Amino acid sequence: MRKMSLLKIIEQAGIGTDACADVLGVDHEIFQQWVNSQREMPPSYALILAATLGVKAEVLTSNLIGSTGGQPKGEPAAIWFKLRGSEFTEADRESILAVRRLGHNANELEQATLGQPNKSWDVLFQTIMRQVDIQASPADQGRVAARVFCEQSQFGHGAKGSGEILRDVLRSKGILLIESPLPQSEVEGCSFYVGESSAQRPCIFVNTYGTTWFRRNVIIMHELGHALFDQTSGGQIDTISSTGSTTDQQTVIEVRAETFARETLLPRRLLLSLCNRNGYQPTKLTREGLAVLVAQSGVEQKTVVQVMRDQELIDEALLHNYFSYHIAQELREISDHFLSTEEYEAKIGPKAASAWKGKRLTSSTKRKLRLPVPYVKAVLEAVKAYSISVSRAAELLMIDENTFSSRFSELVAEVSE
Amino acid sequence: MATEPEVSFFFDSDALFQILLAGQKQLFKVLSTDFGVSSFIMSEVEIEVRSNRKLGALVRIPFESALSSGFLKELNSSDLERLSSGMPAPVSLGDIRQLGKDYALYVDHGEAYTHAAGILLDSPTVSNDRNAIRVLELNGKKLPPRVFRSYDLFAFLYAEGYIDIRTAERILKALKTQNEWIPKCLLHSSFEDGIQGINCRLSTSLAISAPASGWNSTFYLKRVPKTSV
Numbered sequence: 001m002r003k004m005s006l007l008k009i010i011e012q013a014g015i016g017t018d019a020c021a022d023v024l025g026v027d028h029e030i031f032q033q034w035v036n037s038q039r040e041m042p043p044s045y046a047l048i049l050a051a052t053l054g055v056k057a058e059v060l061t062s063n064l065i066g067s068t069g070g071q072p073k074g075e076p077a078a079i080w081f082k083l084r085g086s087e088f089t090e091a092d093r094e095s096i097l098a099v100r101r102l103g104h105n106a107n108e109l110e111q112a113t114l115g116q117p118n119k120s121w122d123v124l125f126q127t128i129m130r131q132v133d134i135q136a137s138p139a140d141q142g143r144v145a146a147r148v149f150c151e152q153s154q155f156g157h158g159a160k161g162s163g164e165i166l167r168d169v170l171r172s173k174g175i176l177l178i179e180s181p182l183p184q185s186e187v188e189g190c191s192f193y194v195g196e197s198s199a200q201r202p203c204i205f206v207n208t209y210g211t212t213w214f215r216r217n218v219i220i221m222h223e224l225g226h227a228l229f230d231q232t233s234g235g236q237i238d239t240i241s242s243t244g245s246t247t248d249q250q251t252v253i254e255v256r257a258e259t260f261a262r263e264t265l266l267p268r269r270l271l272l273s274l275c276n277r278n279g280y281q282p283t284k285l286t287r288e289g290l291a292v293l294v295a296q297s298g299v300e301q302k303t304v305v306q307v308m309r310d311q312e313l314i315d316e317a318l319l320h321n322y323f324s325y326h327i328a329q330e331l332r333e334i335s336d337h338f339l340s341t342e343e344y345e346a347k348i349g350p351k352a353a354s355a356w357k358g359k360r361l362t363s364s365t366k367r368k369l370r371l372p373v374p375y376v377k378a379v380l381e382a383v384k385a386y387s388i389s390v391s392r393a394a395e396l397l398m399i400d401e402n403t404f405s406s407r408f409s410e411l412v413a414e415v416s417e
Numbered sequence: 418m419a420t421e422p423e424v425s426f427f428f429d430s431d432a433l434f435q436i437l438l439a440g441q442k443q444l445f446k447v448l449s450t451d452f453g454v455s456s457f458i459m460s461e462v463e464i465e466v467r468s469n470r471k472l473g474a475l476v477r478i479p480f481e482s483a484l485s486s487g488f489l490k491e492l493n494s495s496d497l498e499r500l501s502s503g504m505p506a507p508v509s510l511g512d513i514r515q516l517g518k519d520y521a522l523y524v525d526h527g528e529a530y531t532h533a534a535g536i537l538l539d540s541p542t543v544s545n546d547r548n549a550i551r552v553l554e555l556n557g558k559k560l561p562p563r564v565f566r567s568y569d570l571f572a573f574l575y576a577e578g579y580i581d582i583r584t585a586e587r588i589l590k591a592l593k594t595q596n597e598w599i600p601k602c603l604l605h606s607s608f609e610d611g612i613q614g615i616n617c618r619l620s621t622s623l624a625i626s627a628p629a630s631g632w633n634s635t636f637y638l639k640r641v642p643k644t645s646v
Contacts, residue, residue, distance in 0.1 A: 027468040042460045043514050044526060112522040112556075387556065389549035391431075391525035401525075402471060415548055 006060060007035050013053055013080040019094045022366045023052055023101045025395070051104040051196050052097060053077065078234020079192040087186050087239055091367055095182055096190070096205070098365040098398070102375075103176050103194025103203045105396045109378060110174075113387045117199045118174030124152055125228055138252045142259025145228060146267070155264055159273035162265060163217045163298015163337075170224065171374055175202050179216060180370040181209040188245055189216075191223035192235025202227035208370075213337040214300035221264050222247050225257030265299045266307045282313040290322060291330035298337075301327060359407045362398035371397065380408060383415055390415060422503050424638070425455040426565070428489070429531040429544035430465040431598070433458065435567035437476035437483070438595055439588040444570055445488035447579055452621075452638045455500075457492045459513070459530040472595075492534060500538050508537045523556055524549040535561030541636055543567065545598050550632070563636045565618050568600055572617040575608070582609050 010020055021031035024045055034041040041049070043061050050057035054077020083093050110117045128148045132141050149155065153169045155162040162169075170177050176194060189206040204223040206216050219238070226236035230253055238246045247258055274296050275282055280289045294301050305322040308314045314322070331338040336347065345353035360371045379396050382388045388396070390412055394404035405412045426448065428436075436444055448454035458466075466480055467473055483489040490496065494510055501508040513533045520529035528549045535542035541563035544550070550564060571588055574580045580588075585608040593599060602614025622637035 025468060026464055027473065030464055030467055042464070044461055044517065044521065044530065045464070047518070108522055386552050387523070389524040389528070389546065389552045391528065391546060391549060392521075392523060392552075395525055400470060415551075 006037075006041075009053060009055060009059070009076055010035070013076040013097075014084050014090075014093050015080075015097055016090070016094075019097055019366045020049065020052075022364060023097050023398075024048055025364045025398075025400075047196075048101070048104060051194070052100045054079065054100070056197070077192070079190070079237070082235060082237055087241070088237075089185060092182065092185050092187050094365075094367040095180070095185075095369065096192075098362060098367055098369045099178055099180075099203060099205050100192075100194050101365070101398065102178065102369065102371065103201065104196075105398070106176050106375060107195045107199045107201065109375075109382065109388070109396055111199075112392075113378070113382050113385075117195070117201060118172075119201070121173040121175050121202055124149070124173055125231075127152060128228060138256035139259045141229070142225060142256045143263050145225070146260050146263030149260075149264055150267070156267055156270050159270060159277070161270070161274075161297040161299065163214070166217060166220060166265075166298075167372075168374075170204070170220070171372075175204065175224070175227070177204050177206075177220065178369070178372055179206045179208045182207040183209050185209070186239040186241050188238045188240045188247070189219040189223045190235060190237040191227040191230075193227075193231070212300060214294055214298060215302075217265060217298050218261050218300055218303050219247070221261035222257045224264075225260035226253065228260070229253065229256055262303060262307050262310070266297050266304065268307075268311045270297065271304075271307060271311065271313070282308050283318060285322065287325050287327050288330050290325050291327040291334060294327065295331060295335040295337075301325070363403050364398045364400060369398070380411060383408075383411060386415065423455060423500060424453060425457055425500055425538065425540045427492075427531045427534045427538075427540055427542045427561075428456060428458050428462065429542065429546065430462045430469070430527040431545045432543040432565075432567040432570075433462065433466060433480075434469070434472050434476060435545065435592055435597055436570065437479045438472070438597065439567075439571065439591055440479070441571070441574065441580075441588065442479045442483040442486075442489075443579070444574060445483055446486065447574065449488050451640055453641045454638065455496075456489045457496065457534070458489065459517075459527070459534055460491055461517075461530045462527040463491050465525075465527040497538075500540070504539070512537055520553065520558060523552050523558070532561055532564075535564075541565055543570065560632045562632065563618060563634070564632045565636070566600070566615070568603070568612075568615050569618045571608075572612050572615060573619040575612065576617070577621065585609070585612070 010017060017031055017035055018028050021028045024031070026045065033039045041060060043057065046060035047057045050060050055075065079096065083096060107117045128145050131148050132144050134141070154165060155169070167177055185207060187207050189204065191202060191204045193200045194203040195201050204220055204227065206219050206223070208216065222238065223236070230236055236253065247254060274293055278289070278292055280293070290301065290304070293304050297304060302323065305319055309316070309319045328338065336344060339347065356373060360373065360376050362369045362371065376397065379393050383390055383393045390404060391401050394401045397404065436442065445456045448456055466476065484491070497508055497510060513530065516537060517530035517533035520533055524546070528544060528546055531542050531544060532553065534540070536559050539562055542561045543565045545566050550560065553560060571585065575585045589603060589608045600615050603611040618633060618635055620635050620637050621640060623639060
């Protein structure tokens with residue numbers, strides 16, 4: 001009974017046993033013995049695996065796994081069911097597994113350094129949802145939520161785009177934000193909740209492969225919209241294929257999330273303010289002008305143009321005309337965010353370029369994850385402050401201790417004195 | 418005459434790796450048969466040792482041999498019942514896991530559960546991770562009564578005549594070759610010249626004793642009297 005259940009949980013999640021073993025940093029043979037009930041999984045590991053899969057820890061340690069009648073059910077989190085679709089690959093699921101482990105690690109880091117996980121997001125979400133009329137149209141819900149969100153954070157203040165601050169704002173609220181490449185994946189972005197049930201937090205994942213910083217800003221806020229509105233659905237995944245992005249679908253949840261994204265990043269007053277400041281008339285934009293609006297708002301061309309149309313600042317013909325503008329060259333000249341990695345590294349010089357190079361990738365997980373700089377920094381600061389040990393830091397960064405020592409040799413030497 | 422309580426040492430993976438890499442699994446037998454000391458590991462340490470990508474395969478055979486000999490054991494409920502029988506309150510695996518879970522926020526898994534066992538059973542632990550000990554201290558966490566380094570055990574084996582100086586030098590060389598942690602006093606010197614510098618935390622006396630001082634002071638073991646045939 002038990003044997004089938006652990007295996008069943010993993011199978012239901014659509015993940016291989018080796019990927020589970022890797023995310024725990026455990027030898028494959030040992031994990032297989034746990035699956036086969038040849039030995040018991042220690043509760044310390046069960047706790048991590050449970051948080052990663054989204055099941056109760058008792059399910060993985062109790063002999064009553066899979067039984068009914070009030071016992072915890074051994075079914076993985078809703079996000080795994082959504083990841084079963086044929087458009088998703090094994091790599092997608094394994095990457096999400098690593099992201100969920102990161103969510104658990106982030107909670108534990110905050111418990112060690114702050115005494116408890118940052119739950120500011122919960123207060124923010126409640127404040128927003130108190131003002132949203134759930135009977136209103138999806139677009140109206142998105143608009144109201146965006147207005148309250150902007151009031152509660154620093155979005156749109158000083159008539160400035162929020163692209164530069166959005167990551168810091170979200171992280172300061174305890175929202176886990178991960179931008180990492182998933183090559184050959186249709187996943188554009190997704191959001192779900194991670195961590196033990198008592199310490200859950202929203203997690204937003206954005207695929208950086210083949211996309212721009214400007215597009216990612218929109219995806220991040222779109223996924224935040226899902227995290228805010230669609231908590232009970234267990235998470236949302238947005239994909240992009242030859243037929244377009246799911247973020248553009250006219251369903252209730254997508255319209256609401258997309259409106260939220262557009263209204264937080266580029267509300268009407270900000271768009272008008274940017275036009276006025278630069279002396280642009282929305283109906284007479286040149287390629288350079290459109291590039292300036294994209295650069296200053298931090299929002300991709302498609303969304304800027306769409307917002308102008310939504311706000312009735314341009315007509316349908318201009319919409320299509322502006323969509324056809326090729327502004328890459330102009331953007332490259334005025335925004336570092338449009339430079340390729342090589343171009344950016346050349347601009348900042350080899351010393352600055354090497355500061356984080358090769359230091360953020362996980363090595364113990366089957367699919368390598370590029371960890372967010374603020375998270376890696378927080379781990380290193382905790383080591384420096386003796387809040388956590390070097391070997392614990394390696395666990396939190398999902399690398400082995402030797403790799404940690406070679407990546408951060410100066411810090412290791414400093415705290416090993 | 419009251420019998421002396423059973424002495425047990427809890428080994429963390431970093432120290433265990435060094436003992437096994439040094440080819441000194443005899444240590445567990447020596448501790449048990451000559452000094453009545455039981456050597457234990459927590460299941461987390463067993464998993465860490467087997468799962469280590471760099472060293473796991475290298476120590477696999479001696480590790481399994483040490484475990485199958487029974488001189489090194491993974492702690493189980495019946496061991497716990499025996500070890501805590503003389504204590505005011507019996508200690509369960511659940512108690513160790515509870516404390517270990519808290520410690521695991523600050524130090525790695527193996528370290529956390531090893532020290533948790535040492536604290537609750539008032540037993541010494543064996544760990545080379547000085548940084549982890551400092552982290553626990555600075556976070557106001559209790560430490561086991563004694564924490565030995567693998568080199569305390571090597572020095573003890575040498576001082577008590579279980580290994581000769583050639584073997585001791587070979588141990589040092591083997592660990593240097595593996596880029597393992599070496600105490601400063603031994604980094605650029607021979608075992609013979611440098612070992613005094615570690616201030617060995619393990620010694621022998623006529624009685625088992627652990628004077629009530631810090632985790633890094635000397636612990637005294639008593640030889641088990643040889644029974645004549």
